[in-house]
Every structure is written in C-alpha cells, then in structure tokens.
Amino acid sequence: MALALQQLINGLTLGAVYGLIAIGYTMVYGIIGMINFAHGDIYMVSAFISVTAFTLLAALGVSSVPLALVTVLLVSVLFTSVYGWAVERTAYRPLRGSTRLAPLISAIGMSIFLQNMVQLTQGARVKPIPPVLVGGFDLLTVDGFTVHLAYSQLLIVVVTVFLMAAFTYLLSQTSFGRQQRACEQDRLMTSLLGINVDRTISLTFMLGAMLAAVAGVLVTVYYGVVDFYIGFVVGIKAFTAAVLGGIGSFPGAMLGGVLIGLIEAFWSAYLAPEYKDVATFAILILVLMFRPSGLLGRPEVEKV
C-alpha cells in the first residue's frame, strides 16, 4: 500500500514531465501534421542550458534557491525557444508542401545534428550538478516504509499544473489560440483570412520548445544529471504519450503522459524494471489496436 502510494507519486512526477514534452509533439502535429522528431533533443538542449546556468549561478554566489530556479527557468526558456524557432525555420519550413515523408527525414537529420552538436560542444560525458532542491515531506510510514514526497517532485507537479492552466487559457481564449486552432483546421483558408500562417507555426514551435525547456529544467533539478542522449528515449516516450492520448489533442497529451509515467513507475516497482519500456510500447500497441485514434482523439473521418 505504502509502496503503491510512493509509486503513484513517482509516476505522476514522471508523467508530468512526459506530458509537458508530449504537448510540444501534439501541437506541432496538430498544426502541420508532422512528427517533430527533434523535439526530444530540444528538451535535451534545454537540460544542458540549465546545467550551465545552475553552475554559473553557483559560481556567481547566488544561494537563494527560488531565485536560482526562476532565473534558470527564464534563461532556459528564452534560449530553448530560439532553438525551437531555428529548427523550424531551417529544417521544416523549406519543406512545407512537399511529400509527407520529407519533413520526417529532415527532422531525423535535425535530431542527429542536435545530439552530435551538443556532444561536440558540451562533451560526451554525463554532467552531474549538485542537488538544487533537497528535502521533502514524509507523508506516512507503514511497516517501516516511509512514503516520501520530495520538494522537487512537488515543484514538477505544481509547475505542470500551472502551465497546463496557462496553456488552456492561451489556446482557448486568446487571439493567438484562435489563430493556432484555425491553422490546425485549414491552413489555406486561414491564410486567406489574413492570418500570418508562417508566424503562427513558428510561434507554435517556440511554445512547444518552451514547454520542453521547462521539462528540461525540472528534470535537471529532479535527477541532477544530464547527457547528450537523454532526448531520444524521453522524446519517444513523450511521443508515445501524445499518441496514446490522441495526437492533436491538448488534454490528451497530458493524460497520455501521466498514464505512461504511472505505467512505468508501477511496472518498475512490481514487475521487471528492465522491461519497463517494453510495457510502455506494448500498452501503446494495445490501445491503438482497439482505439486507433488514441484515448481522447477524434476519430479520423476518411474522405474520398
């Protein structure tokens, strides 16, 4: 029971991170219908930026944890969103309107490029940073097993919930949100109505990159280590989460992320931890077999 509660906390934390990254996939997929394969690597870039920023702040003698966190979040979000913009501008925009596979190949190329760029400029070794947020609450003790909620886990969940609320507002209430949804429905018609489609797509990429940046900072705080390869696995799982929830659906991405996080946490605790990725993908296949458009996705209507 206590172990289950602990895994629930761990799973929700992990799921929140997957969800944040999954939103980037689902937004980009919704608006231009492509898998942004480099999105996981954008998250990795942000984790590296946050390591540099934390180290720099420590060297400058900033000891206040909230100040350091906010500064690193802002810096990381700023630089990472520039990366998101640049990726779209260089690798995807020239390919708009070509075959469906061309941007996918270009995205795989971009993913390889980013991984190797970071490996070359920042080094191939794992980078550890000293713990930023230490401590937490001991919730309850059953038979000598204490359920622990670390401050960093609480931070991840709180930040994620806040960002979800902010994004729901942004997409449903603001004029940018309307433009974004209009582009999802019909790009040509939207451009005829005088909306700058290219700019909307660029902004979508930047927003996705910002969420990935937040996820990168949070994971750096939570685990304290980064390397240039973290983007691939997390990226695939986040994409799985987006598909599981129904790609193109904003709440679906979060739901999928949380589900994947929970599956992983419980599978690792009760079954074979080395096969946790197998469980994730197997459940994805099962869901897609019986509900091909994901949990919250609208079924695609095939038109002739």
Add this chain to the structure above:
Amino acid sequence: MVVLAHQAPSVAQRCKDAGAVAAIALLLGIPMLGLTTVDQGGSLLVATRWPTLAIFVALCFAGRLLARYAIDALQARARRRPAATLLRPGARHQLSLWLGWGCFGVALALPFVFSDNRYIVDTATTVLIYVMLGWGLNVVVGLAGLLDLGYVAFYAVGAYAYAVLSTQFGWGFWQALPVAGGLAASFGLLLGWPTLRLRGDYLAIVTLGFGEIVRIILVNWTALSGGPNGIASIPRPSFFGLPFKPGDDSATFAGFFGLDFSPLHRLIFLYYLILALAMLTNLFVSRLRRLPIGRAWEAMREDEIACKAMGMNVTNVKLSAFAIGAMLGGLAGVFFAARQGFISPESFTFNESAIILAIVVLGGMGSQLGVVLASLVLVLLPELGRDFAEYRMLLFGTAMILIMIWRPGGILSQRQPTLRHRAEAGAAP
C-alpha cells in the same frame, strides 16, 4: 525577406538580412559554443569560449551574405534562360537502365581493380549491405507506402538467428540463411497483424516501438542473446565447404585452388556474396513489382480506399509487404552477422533504422537505383569525413537536412509507374 521586383536588394538590405542571421546565430551559440561546463575535481565549472563564438557568428554572417548573393544570381539566371526541356520519359528510363547496368559492372569489377586494397573492398561491402537493406525497406515504404521506423528489428532477428543457430547448434551459413529469413518474415507478420488498422504516423510510432522492444529484449535476455555483450566468434561462411584458412592441403580455399593464402580472399568472397544477395533481392523485388501483388502494393500506396472499393484484400496486401520486407532485412542480417563475426544490440539501435529509412527516402521512394546512390552517399560521406571523425555524424545529420531541402522527393525523384500502357510509347511526343 520577400523581394517582389526583379531587382537585386541593396547592399544595406543584404547586410541587414545577414545581420539578423548573425544575431540568431549569437543567441543559438551563447549557451552551446560560448559557455560550457568542465569537470574539475568532481564538480562542474563554467568555461567560456568567446573567440570560438565570435568566429562562429562571423562565419554565419559571411555565409548568409554569400549564400544570398549566390541564390539571387542563380535565380536571375534561371529567369533569363528559357525553361529547360525535360528528358522524355522513355529517355529517362533508358538512362537509368544504363546507369544501373553501369553500376553493376563497376561493382563486379571493383575487387579486381582494388584487389590489394582491403579498405575499399570492406567499405564496398558495407555499402552493399545498406543497398540490400534499402531495397528490402523499399518494399514496405517505397512500394506499399507503409512508414516503418523499426526496420532494424528484422535485421537484428536475422543476425541473431544466424548467430544462435551457428554458435549453439553448429548450423552453416547456407542452412541458416532460409531459416533466418523465414523467422524474420514471421516477425514481420507478427508486427503487421496488430498494425493493420493503423494509418500513417501511428504506424510509424508502433514500428518504432517494436524496434525498441526487440532491442530491449536482446539486451536483457542474456541466456539467448548474451545480453549487452552480444555473441562473439560467429563462424564465417566458407566457400562451398572450403574454409578460408592458411594451409596447403586441399581442404582450404587457398590450398584447393593452389593459391597463396591471403586474408583478402575471404574479404573478396564476402563482397561477392553480398553482391549476389543484393542482386537477387533486386531481381526478386523488380519481378514482384510486375506481379499482381506488386501492383496491389503500389495501388495501396496511392489510394487505400480506392483499393478497398475495388475489392482488394488490403489486409493481405499489407501483410505480404511487411513479411517480404522483413525477410529481406533478415537475410541481410544473416550476412551481417557472418561478416562481422560478432554482434551485439549496439548494432541495432534506432539510428540504424533512421539511416536505412533515409537511404530509401533520399534515394527517391520506390526507385531501385536511387537506393544505390543514396547508400553510396550516406556510407561514403562519413567515411570521407573520417579525418575529422568526431564531426562525421554532425555532417550526416546536416546532409540529411540539406538533401531533403534540395530535393524533397529524393535524389531520383521521378516516380515511375511500373507498368506502362504500350500505346503510350508511340503517342509520346
């Protein structure tokens, strides 16, 4: 920036444009090039590299300026010149036919010309493995239009099947080849069956997941696959029973033919072996394309709903594409295991799938010759970059993006209908 009139932008405009690019480059460069963290006595310290960053930004400025000039000049020239006349479809077909035979001739002659150059024969063998994999994946992606991101799983199944059969049961290469191919094909059916209902990108992610599942099982099922350590000392194929070993008796290859022993013999034999396998694949696939099943694949790629309306059994068509693609991948895997003598899950990562898919798409989907050209580019590019080895994957990624931007349909993007109505040849202008 959009320049509407046919007049060159002023120098100030160009500088502004390049300046904007340089500003972006600066923002991108600060966290990666300008700043880095170095490990010093167990804790990280920030190190700065401002000169490198300055050079990078200056290069971006100059590069953008020059690229803009070049693009403008090319566009101006293209406007002045009348539109180039296209080759007639027939002529194009003839050209690619001749090119294909030319490539085959070069491939046949290569070991004789470079018979003392180990490196070239070895690299050519690698190219041919990728050609074979590309032709196999071409069935699934290029012909049937099913996006498969986990093709490397079948390659792994073939390689491990041969490795296990040969090291634990003492099977030979030729015995294991059909069995491994069949095993890979049944894995193809296993993957194909649950994915039949999926379309497009869902299929992509499921195949990707399948590839990862196979790799994770190989890493963890130590009893079968040796885990992360892989399987070593896999027997090499022999020349119809004659092993490539030093010795004068007639039981070895060198002794039987009265040659001096040379390790190159095996290398050249392996080269011809993969050449034969690849050419058989080519023949097999190009024959299949002319059969009803091949035409069904291409029809399904173009319009699945229309196929259903015509009464085609889409399920069987998809399954056959998956199974045949998987079988060809498995056969290539057997050769890979036999050639390397050692395999581990490291060789079957997603990167490998990405490279094979890149070969198919860069070559121009459905084009057999395009696969050859793309394999040459993608294998030789990193080889040429070996002098600055750490940059080779960086170059690889950049090349993938640039080729896609330059020719989004692939190097040979002309999509040929396999069957042409006879009357068309006469009616063509």
